[in-house]
Amino acid sequence: MLRELLKAELAKAIERIVDQAYNFEVDIAPEGFGDFATNAALVGAKYAKKPPMQLAEQLREELKQSDLFESIDVAKPGFMNFVMKKSALLKVLSKIIELDEYPLNKIGSEKIQFEYGSANPTGPFTVGHGRQLVIGDVLSNVFRELGYQVTREMYINDAGRQIKLLGRSLWVRYNQILGVKDVDIPEDGYRGQYLIDIAKKLVEEQKDKYKEKWDDEISQFFENYAVENILQDMKHDLSELGCSFDVYFSEKSLVRDGTVNHILKILEEKGHSYWKDGALWFKVSDFVDEDDKVLIKKDGSLTYFLTDIAYHYNKYKRGFSKVYDIWGSDHHGHIPRMAAAMKALGVEDGFFNVILHQFVTLKRGEEIVRMSTRAGEFVTLQELREEVGVDATRYFFAMIDPNTHMIFDLNLAKERSSDNPVYYVQYAHARICSLFEQAKAKMVQFKKGEDVELLSDKSEFDLIKRIDAFEDALKDVVRTLSPSKLTQYLEQLAYDFHSFYTKCLIVDRDNPKLSNARLNLSYATMIVLKKGLTLLGVSAPEKM
Secondary structure (H helix, E strand, O other): OHHHHHHHHHHHHHHHHOOOOOOOOEEEOOOOOOOEEEOHHHHHHHHHOOOHHHHHHHHHHHHOOOOOEEEEEEEOOOEEEEEEOHHHHHHHHHHHHHHOOOOOOOOOOOEEEEEOOOEOOOOOOEHHHHHHHHHHHHHHHHHHHOOOEEEEEEEEOOOOHHHHHHHHHHHHHHHHHOOOOOOOOOOOOOOOHHHHHHHHHHHHHHOOOOOOOOOHHHHHHHHHHHHHHHHHHHHHHHHHHOOOOOEEEEHHHHHHOOHHHHHHHHHHHOOOEEEEOOEEEEOHHHOOOOOOEEEEOOOOOEOHHHHHHHHHHHHHHOOOOEEEEEEEHHHOOHHHHHHHHHHHOOOOOOOEEEEEEOOEEEEEOOEEEOOOOOOOOOOEHHHHHHHHOHHHHHHHHHHOOOOOOEEEEHHHHHOOOOOOHHHHHHHHHHHHHHHHHHHHHOOOOOOOOOOHHHOOOHHHHHHHHHHHOHHHHHHHHHHHOOOHHHHHHHHHHHHHHHHHHHHOOOOOOOOHHHHHHHHHHHHHHHHHHHHHHHHHOOOOOOOO
């Protein structure tokens, strides 16, 4: 809030001195240089046709009358540093307490979509899926909190070769349970325990109806049965993790509703596709420096690339201004050809966006936990969640920037100490709740919004400034597309609160008014901590 007020005051001052408005930055100042710093004079020098130091001095004179600033310093080569008045800080604090929430400005209203967690439904969610799910869920929460119309969507890859392999693998397991010896899982098939469990259920339901029988109709039955059961388990996993989707979109539907044929027609009419060696190709090379890619194979089957083009065209037709796909980093090669397809279809630049995340390594002590999807020797998201809990699972996945390879320390995630970041942040919230219990026990009355003018310690004002920076942290999440900006902020907020708690006696029966002032500061901190944890999908416990 303070940063926005400062920017508004600066913009008015610039308007009085410079003929032209321009963009400038206001940032938290480095330690020892006040509360905020701006490059407004450096950027504006060319518009004002003055040296930056001269413009900075003029801006300082214009701002002297404002009731926001205790002091304004100018430093070479033209930076301006601001110390805010106590009254301005207290105004922020009082507003939060009065509203029982942090009054966020809505910075967007566009209709956008986050697509994440999308995969072949050929097995349970793995740890890697878990990271993607949490990144998508937290980004969706933050964007929605800041005013965007957000749709969360999962794309179900329920067509293609992998699903056929899944159906055949289930049929083999089914027959093996019925005592058939001479059937084997296909070389690229699926071998996990989860398929044996589904096969046992199928035997109970169908007995030996499909024993040693196989044709196209039976193949379709086993494919559908496997997908339905795995999807049911996936949705249970999502619910347990605190995730939900607005839309589950079937790949098969794109063929059924004619979207795929429509895409093929557009590409043909625009001259962006051609037949070669019995296959249909898309002219990727017309748009980017990449090889052309197959849309329809020699055997007549559709490539995943074709259905994915159709899917994104469907998104565009649904009226989203931007879509954000969250993919594992191994899919980076898919980005330029999808961008080329969007250009070929006449979709505006900026519509198609991809957030790549690096892989996850699980670590238990000094041991690295090995994972392999096909062989069925992977750690499932459910197993991770059951070992470390939902809160640690979500927080740990959110706290590492998507661009960074993640080592998930299982022992640290279970530790009940300040070394565990989620425990550290949650403990700050629980500690505040305990303060109000202490106040009741000591007969210190909490009067909401009163006595805050008695706050005077540096640790108190450091905490107010950190509380004020909550909106900036959420904007950083939007700007960087990284939930880690929120966890970093919450850890800094928790640190500032713990420092305040250690330095200041908060509940003092002999000083009820100062106690009330500090309880109000604690109350505002609790509001922001709880909101931040809620956006992460993490609980805010009252006792720990």
